Every structure is written in structure tokens, then in C-alpha cells.
Amino acid sequence: MASTDSKVKIPLHLIQARRMRHFYLLLMIFFMIVLILWVGIPILMTVMWSLVDPKNPWSYPNVFPPSFSLAQWKYVFDYTDIRRALRTSYSLAPLSVLLSLVLSLPTSYVLGRKKIPGKKLLMLVVLLPIIIPGMVVALSLSRVFYAFGLSQTFFGLVLAHTLMSIPYMIRVMTTSFQAIPQDVIDAAENLGANTFVKIRDIFLPMIRPGLLAGMIFAFTVSIEEFNLTFIIGTPTLMTIPTILYTFLGYNFIRTNASVVALLMMTPNIIMLFIAERFLKSDYLAASLGKM
Amino acid sequence: MCFQSYALFPHMSVWNNISFGLKMQKISQQEQKKRVSKVMGMLGIEGLEKRKPGELSGGQQQRVALARAIVTEPQVLLFDEPLSNLDAKLRVQVRVEIREMQKRLGITTIYVTHDQDEALAISDRIVVMNRGHIEQLGDPYTIYRNPETSFVAGFIGLANIYEGTIVARDGSRYTVEAPFGKVVIVSDGQKIPEASKTVKFVWRPEDMKIYTQGAPNRVKGKILQAVFMGNITDIFMDVQGNKMRAQIDESRKLITGDVIEFSIPEDAFSILRR
Amino acid sequence: MKEKEISPIDILMLLSGVGFILLFIGFAIFLTLFQSFGLFSITRKSAFTLENWKAVLQAKEPMDSLFFSLKMGLLSSIGTVVVAFPIALFFRKGGTGKGILGSIIKVPLFIPALVAAFLILNLIAYHGLVNTTLMLLNLIHEPLRMLNDKFGWGVVFIQIWKNLPFVLLIVMASLAAIRDDTIDAAKNLGAGYWSVFFRMYVPLAMPGILVSMILMFIRAFGDFPITSVAGPIYPASMAVRMHIMATVFQEWDQAAVLGVIIIVTTFMVIWAYSRLAEFVKREV
Numbered sequence: 139m140a141s142t143d144s145k146v147k148i149p150l151h152l153i154q155a156r157r158m159r160h161f162y163l164l165l166m167i168f169f170m171i172v173l174i175l176w177v178g179i180p181i182l183m184t185v186m187w188s189l190v191d192p193k194n195p196w197s198y199p200n201v202f203p204p205s206f207s208l209a210q211w212k213y214v215f216d217y218t219d220i221r222r223a224l225r226t227s228y229s230l231a232p233l234s235v236l237l238s239l240v241l242s243l244p245t246s247y248v249l250g251r252k253k254i255p256g257k258k259l260l261m262l263v264v265l266l267p268i269i270i271p272g273m274v275v276a277l278s279l280s281r282v283f284y285a286f287g288l289s290q291t292f293f294g295l296v297l298a299h300t301l302m303s304i305p306y307m308i309r310v311m312t313t314s315f316q317a318i319p320q321d322v323i324d325a326a327e328n329l330g331a332n333t334f335v336k337i338r339d340i341f342l343p344m345i346r347p348g349l350l351a352g353m354i355f356a357f358t359v360s361i362e363e364f365n366l367t368f369i370i371g372t373p374t375l376m377t378i379p380t381i382l383y384t385f386l387g388y389n390f391i392r393t394n395a396s397v398v399a400l401l402m403m404t405p406n407i408i409m410l411f412i413a414e415r416f417l418k419s420d421y422l423a424a425s426l427g428k429m
Numbered sequence: 430m431c432f433q434s435y436a437l438f439p440h441m442s443v444w445n446n447i448s449f450g451l452k453m454q455k456i457s458q459q460e461q462k463k464r465v466s467k468v469m470g471m472l473g474i475e476g477l478e479k480r481k482p483g484e485l486s487g488g489q490q491q492r493v494a495l496a497r498a499i500v501t502e503p504q505v506l507l508f509d510e511p512l513s514n515l516d517a518k519l520r521v522q523v524r525v526e527i528r529e530m531q532k533r534l535g536i537t538t539i540y541v542t543h544d545q546d547e548a549l550a551i552s553d554r555i556v557v558m559n560r561g562h563i564e565q566l567g568d569p570y571t572i573y574r575n576p577e578t579s580f581v582a583g584f585i586g587l588a589n590i591y592e593g594t595i596v597a598r599d600g601s602r603y604t605v606e607a608p609f610g611k612v613v614i615v616s617d618g619q620k621i622p623e624a625s626k627t628v629k630f631v632w633r634p635e636d637m638k639i640y641t642q643g644a645p646n647r648v649k650g651k652i653l654q655a656v657f658m659g660n661i662t663d664i665f666m667d668v669q670g671n672k673m674r675a676q677i678d679e680s681r682k683l684i685t686g687d688v689i690e691f692s693i694p695e696d697a698f699s700i701l702r703r
Numbered sequence: 704m705k706e707k708e709i710s711p712i713d714i715l716m717l718l719s720g721v722g723f724i725l726l727f728i729g730f731a732i733f734l735t736l737f738q739s740f741g742l743f744s745i746t747r748k749s750a751f752t753l754e755n756w757k758a759v760l761q762a763k764e765p766m767d768s769l770f771f772s773l774k775m776g777l778l779s780s781i782g783t784v785v786v787a788f789p790i791a792l793f794f795r796k797g798g799t800g801k802g803i804l805g806s807i808i809k810v811p812l813f814i815p816a817l818v819a820a821f822l823i824l825n826l827i828a829y830h831g832l833v834n835t836t837l838m839l840l841n842l843i844h845e846p847l848r849m850l851n852d853k854f855g856w857g858v859v860f861i862q863i864w865k866n867l868p869f870v871l872l873i874v875m876a877s878l879a880a881i882r883d884d885t886i887d888a889a890k891n892l893g894a895g896y897w898s899v900f901f902r903m904y905v906p907l908a909m910p911g912i913l914v915s916m917i918l919m920f921i922r923a924f925g926d927f928p929i930t931s932v933a934g935p936i937y938p939a940s941m942a943v944r945m946h947i948m949a950t951v952f953q954e955w956d957q958a959a960v961l962g963v964i965i966i967v968t969t970f971m972v973i974w975a976y977s978r979l980a981e982f983v984k985r986e987v
Contacts, residue, residue, distance in 0.1 A: 249717070
């Protein structure tokens with residue numbers, strides 16, 4: 139019995155499925171384009187502004203600057219306090235990371251592995267520095283610091299930055315400590331490990347990813363910290379964020395601000411990609427507030 | 430459809446779970462109430478209306494999933510291994526209930542499982558599938574007694590599968606030279622083509638009987654392991670270098686190394702296509 | 704995981720982190736509180752008084768600021784969630800291309816608020832790219848005032864831009880927790896696209912939605928850098944006003960009142976959230 143159809147009839151649901159897939163592919167491409175524009179254009183604009191040739195100012199109706207030059211970058215580095223700000227920022231950050239690490243580790247260990255009454259409340263307290271809006275903390279803390287002679291001091295800023303990064307540290311580290319199965323520790327004890335060995339060979343290796351994540355967060359928090367640094371540090375000490383702020387306020391020079399903004403952004407973005415490659419995104423989610 | 434994982438809506442009460450399908454079909458509230466209550470009564474889950482799935486036991490969740498599937502009075506019902514998450518005892522109990530309910534409501538049902546006991550117990554017809562292909566289609570009895578392929582033979586029930594050369598034919602009686610000796614097979618209606626020199630066949634361990642004088646297809650084996658399981662003894666033996674399995678219901682004490690003789694009834698064999 | 708019992712040493716260890724925070728934050732909160740009532744004042748003699756509170760609550764400007772900040776908080780949080788939710792849904796189904804796309808979308812997360820404000824500023828300034836393009840396309844005849852506008856749209860836009868990845872991550876985590884067969888079961892029972900969206904995805908992702916809205920509200924409500932750069936001159940946001948009160952007018956006590964209002968609002972929002980979370984859990 140020969141069939142009169144020369145082609146095989148494709149079932150309707152397969153056709154529909156194929157159409158769905160094409161639709162999704164199109165949506166994905168559209169989405170990618172929108173995304174690249176959404177993120178890329180602001181950054182691109184800033185890059186262009188930083189490269190504007192002072193001899194050919196860029197203004198309406200030009201869509202692009204008429205010519206490019208590195209003059210602005212040179213200007214910012216030579217004639218502003220940017221070098222000092224860079225030095226301050228990048229010496230504050232490692233110190234505050236270290237301090238928050240030292241302070242967070244014991245607390246995270248207890249919060250992660252021991253039974254504590256009112257743990258929920260404690261976790262909330264830990265989050266207080268990030269919950270309470272920064273300017274409020276900054277203004278009130280500045281009075282406290284002033285009373286103790288910590289205002290406008292490097293050490294004061296270290297304390298302030300530590301205060302802001304500890305919450306993230308504790309959250310990430312607590313999750314890390316929690317994740318260590320008790321059986322592993324029991325097995326180690328069963329085989330004769332003392333406290334020192336336990337710390338060195340069990341705890342430290344197992345919390346290392348969390349440790350790294352926390353440190354990256356703490357570093358980023360310190361580099362970006364504005365409110366407290368602005369109130370407590372200015373004008374004696376400048377960091378990149380505070381110096382950017384000055385360029386945005388009274389003497390708004392778009393080109394200078396662009397340079398500084400890029401200087402601020404770039405290490406962050408580099409850190410983003412490092413974090414993405416080497417860490418799991420659960421840590422990201424955990425520290426961003428799984429309440 | 431009844432899912433293996435039940436797929437109950439975790440954020441809805443039992444009542445809302447069950448009535449969901451009816452709500453989607455825009456059936457009136459009155460009718461919904463009637464049907465849901467009836468189904469819940471049928472499955473013995475009254476009183477659980479306000480509970481959330483997370484507060485139910487495995488068996489209760491199973492019944493809610495079932496209720497949700499049948500309350501919409503579908504034309505065809507699909508079960509995707511619904512009992513695999515229940516413990517053994519509950520599994521047997523629930524499968525009987527499912528079968529009874531299916532017969533009572535008269536809904537055409539397709540039931541997917543890899544548990545052969547389940548398949549044999551509750552189906553009118555079984556489709557045995559292997560890697561997306563249908564191996565055999567038939568009622569439980571035929572599938573069990575007359576498997577057509579070695580896959581079906583081994584998948585449903587236990588099997589001793591061998592291939593041998595045909596040395597003599599006599600109508601539907603074939604004398605076959607198997608690796609472990611000569612056997613006489615009475616074909617179960619399957620015609621072996623004249624040209625075939627070899628034949629693949631299978632018989633079930635439980636069909637082997639302890640040898641008595643005059644019994645057909647005598648087989649002598651050395652016991653590798655005899656497992657006493659209460660109602661049967663599972664015997665793994667070596668017959669002239671070939672592995673064979675037998676099951677007897679006598680509670681004889683047998684140990685490794687014993688020599689034992691069996692007989693295989695001539696009609697216990699099934700000819701396999703492949 | 705069996706947790707071990709607590710010992711005295713543990714309390715000490717807790718103290719290092721929690722104690723540090725409590726010390727400074729506690730100091731800050733109490734100082735703010737007391738100063739609002741005139742105690743521990745640094746600008747005048749310390750005495751308990753309700754003057755500061757009266758001055759703030761009865762004047763128009765502070766109340767306008769409060770309203771403005773609340774508006775910013777509400778619009779930013781709702782706006783970001785509304786934009787993020789469909790994207791999160793899309794990612795859940797799309798799946799592929801997550802790597803690069805995921806990285807790109809996370810970029811604003813790592814850009815500090817101040818920088819983000821500046822970046823967007825460049826775009827939406829009076830002579831910025833957006834206005835230029837719109838004028839070239841003849842869609843408008845006069846540049847739009849999107850920055851430092853009275854309503855605060857500039858601020859809202861910047862908040863959404865900067866915080867989108869933040870909310871996206873949280874909502875995506877929530878959506879990921881939804882099992883595929885739950886959705887399949889709904890479709891199997893006849894749920895159409897909108898039914899699945901409103902009866903399945905939204906309720907099941909509600910914990911994530913609520914958390915991100917709360918966090919965003921607090922950020923936008925108490926924000927300083929973005930609002931001071933891109934916000935209207937009048938009314939100033941609460942944080943900006945507080946800053947000006949304290950540093951420019953040296954009215955620390957009144958600034959303290961503003962600070963207390965900010966803190967109280969923050970805690971009220973958190974309390975409302977926990978109540979709401981309980982309610983959502985029990986309902987549906």
C-alpha cells in the first residue's frame with residue numbers, strides 16, 4: 139500500500155516546540171543586546187569623557203568627542219590629590235580586611251557551629267551596620283570618634299571600614315563553618331587530632347572558599363566606602379570615593395570625574411571576574427542577605 | 430497526571446491543590462466543592478483540607494496527588510512511577526487501591542514503572558520498553574510465560590537464557606544441544622523457521638524441579654550458593670561450567686559444594702526472538 | 704547537623720565580632736537618640752527637651768524630606784523588582800548563555816553607588832547622550848530634565864540601574880528553588896501562561912521578592928551619595944538633609960532627630976517585612 143505523501147508529516151507539537159526554541163533564541167539575543175547597551179553605554183560614555191581632548195571640548199550636538207587624548211588622565215594624576223587618595227584607599231583596604239577577618243573568625247565559628255539562644259537576634263545585630271543607612275552611622279559615629287580623638291585619623295578610618303565589612307565577613311564565614319559536616323570533625327577526633335591539627339587540617343582548608351569570598355567582599359567594601367570616610371576622614375584623609383565626590387560637587391569637572399570614576403571602577407570589575415571564576419555564586423547570594 | 434515526586438503545590442492547601450485543575454477549567458464553586466469532597470472521601474484523606482503538603486506524610490501526599498489527578502475526570506490518566514517514594518509495605522497497599530479505583534472509575538490509565546511486581550499486579554496489558562523501543566506487548570500472563578526477547582525474559586521475572594544448536598526436530602518438539610547438555614524443548618506455539626540451525630531459549634528458575642526417576646531434561650549441577658529465603662530456596666549452581674539458577678520451595682538444607690540434580694519440564698521453555 | 708553546646712569561651716569568641724559591632728553601632732544609636740532629646744548635646748547645654756522634635760515634626764521642610772525619601776524608597780524597590788522579575792524568570796527558563804550574560808549583568812553590582820550615579824549622570828544630563836539622541840530622532844524638541852528634577856526620577860533610575868543585579872540574584876535564587884514538576888503539574892492541570900505566572904511563580908518566589916524589596920527600600924530611603932549628586936535641590940532626602948543640618952548648620956541635635964526618624968523607619972520596615980513574610984507563608 140503505497141503512501142501518496144512524498145514527505146513525512148511532522149507532528150504539530152514538534153513544530154510548535156521548534157517555534158518556541160526560535161522565539162527563545164531571538165529573545166535571548168535581543169536581551170543580550172539590551173544588556174550590553176544597558177551596562178556598556180554608561181561605562182563607554184565615561185571612558186570617552188575621560189579621553190576628551192581639552193583642545194576640542196565635547197558638547198552638543200556631537201555624539202562623539204571630536205578628538206581623543208590622554209591629557210585629562212595626565213592632568214588628574216599631576217594636579218590633583220589622586221595619588222594620595224589612591225595610596226590611602228589601597229592601604230586602608232588590606233588593613234581593614236585583616237582586622238575584620240581577625241574579629242569575624244571566632245564569632246563566625248561560634249555562630250556557625252554552636253547552639254546559641256537568640257541566634258536570630260544575633261544575626262540581625264551582625265547586620266546592623268549595613269541595615270542602618272550609612273550617613274546616619276557616619277554622622278553619629280563621627281561624634282563618638284571626635285570624643286576619642288579618632289576623627290581624621292588613619293586608625294579611625296580603619297575602624298570605620300572594618301565596621302562596615304564585618305557583617306559581610308561574618309555572614310559568609312558563618313555559612314562556611316555551618317557547612318562543615320560534624321562527622322568529618324568527629325572522624326578526625328576519632329583518629330587522634332588535637333585542636334591545633336583540627337584547625338590547620340580540617341577547618342582552615344574547608345572554609346577557604348568562604349574565607350576568600352569574605353576577603354574579596356571586605357576589600358571591595360573598603361575601597362567603595364563613602365559615607366563614613368567622607369564624614370570622618372575629610373579633609374585630612376582622602377580616598378578615591380571621597381575625591382570623586384569633590385569632583386562631583388562644587389567644582390564639577392566632568393572630565394576629571396570621569397578619570398576618577400574609571401579608576402574606582404576598574405579594580406572592582408577585575409575583582410568581579412576573579413570572583414566569578416573562582417567562587418561559587420552561593421557565597422554571593424549568602425552575603426547579599428538571605429534573611 | 431500523577432507525578433513521581435507528587436509535584437504538589439507547596440504554597441497551597443490540600444483543598445486548593447486538589448481543586449486546582451477544576452479551577453483552571455472554570456468549573457463552578459459548587460461543583461468543585463462536590464467533586465473535591467467526593468474524591469477526598471474516596472481516598473480516605475478527609476480532614477486534611479487545610480494542611481499544606483509539607484505537613485503531610487509520604488502516603489498522604491501520594492493520595493493528594495492522586496486525588497488532584499482524578500478529580501478533573503480526565504479521559505486518560507498518566508502515572509509516572511507514583512509509588513517509588515513509598516516504603517515497600519505501603520507500596521503494595523496503595524497499588525491495590527489505585528487499581529481498584531481505576532476499575533471503579535473506568536478511566537483509561539497508563540502506568541509507568543520499573544517495578545515488575547507492580548506491573549504484573551495491576552495491569553490489563555503491559556508494554557515492555559527498552560531504550561525507547563517496545564520489546565513486547567501483551568497481557569501479564571503472556572509477558573511472563575512467553576517472553577519474546579531476552580530483555581523481556583530477564584526484566585520480568587528471573588531467567589536462565591541459553592542458545593543452542595538444533596539437532597533434531599519432531600513437529601513442535603526440538604532436541605537442542607545446549608552448552609550444559611541436551612534438552613528437549615516443546616515449542617510454545619512459536620514456529621522456528623526450517624532454515625534455523627540455532628535457537629535461543631529461556632526458562633524460569635522456579636520451573637526447575639528436583640530430579641526424580643524418569644523426569645525430562647536431567648541437569649546435574651554443583652551448588653555455588655544456596656540462599657534460604659523462607660518460602661523458597663534460591664540456588665545458584667554451576668552446570669558443566671555454565672551458570673544456572675533454580676528456585677525450589679522445599680526447605681531442604683543445602684550447602685555450597687553439594688551436587689544436586691534437576692529436571693526441567695519440556696514445556697517450561699520459551700523461544701526467544703533475540 | 705548537630706550543634707554543640709555553648710561554653711564560656713564561646714561567649715568570648717562571639718564578643719570579638721558581635722561585640723565590636725554592638726559597641727560602635729550601639730554607641731551611635733544611643734548617642735543619636737539622646738541627642739535628639741537634647742542630652743549629650745555638643746552644640747548647647749545638655750538638657751532634656753522636646754524642642755528638637757517639635758522643630759522637625761512641625762516644619763514643612765523636614766516633612767517634605769521624609770515624604771521624598773519614602774517615595775524614593777518605594778519607587779526604587781518596586782521599580783527594581785518589576786524589572787528584575789521577568790528577567791529572572793527568563794533566565795530560569797533560558798538557562799543557556801548564563802556564563803557571559805551572568806557576568807555582564809553583575810557589573811553594576813561591583814560599581815560603587817557614587818560611580819554609578821556619575822555614570823548615569825553622564826547619560827541623562829541635560830546635554831547628555833539620551834537627550835541628544837532623542838532630539839536627533841525628533842522625538843522631543845527640548846531636552847528632558849531627568850537629573851536633579853523635582854520628582855526624583857533621576858535618582859530612581861540610578862537606583863534601579865545600580866541595584867538590578869542585586870535584586871536579580873536574590874530573586875533568581877528564589878526561583879531556582881521552585882521545582883520544575885510543580886510548574887509541569889500546574890500546566891498539566893490546565894493552567895495557562897498568566898495562571899502559572901500569578902499562581903505559581905509569584906507566590907513561590909515571594910520570599911525572595913520581599914527580601915529584595917526590603918533591602919532596596921532601606922538603601923534607597925537612607926541613601927546619601929546618589930541623592931546628593933542626582934537628586935533635586937528641594938526637597939532633599941533625609942540623609943542629605945541630616946548631613947546639611949549637622950555639618951552646614953551645625954544643628955546636630957535636629958540632625959539627630961532626623962537620624963532617629965531614619966532609624967525608626969528602617970526598623971519599622973524590617974518589622975513589617977517579618978510580619979508580611981509570616982502572613983505570606985500561612986496564606987495561599
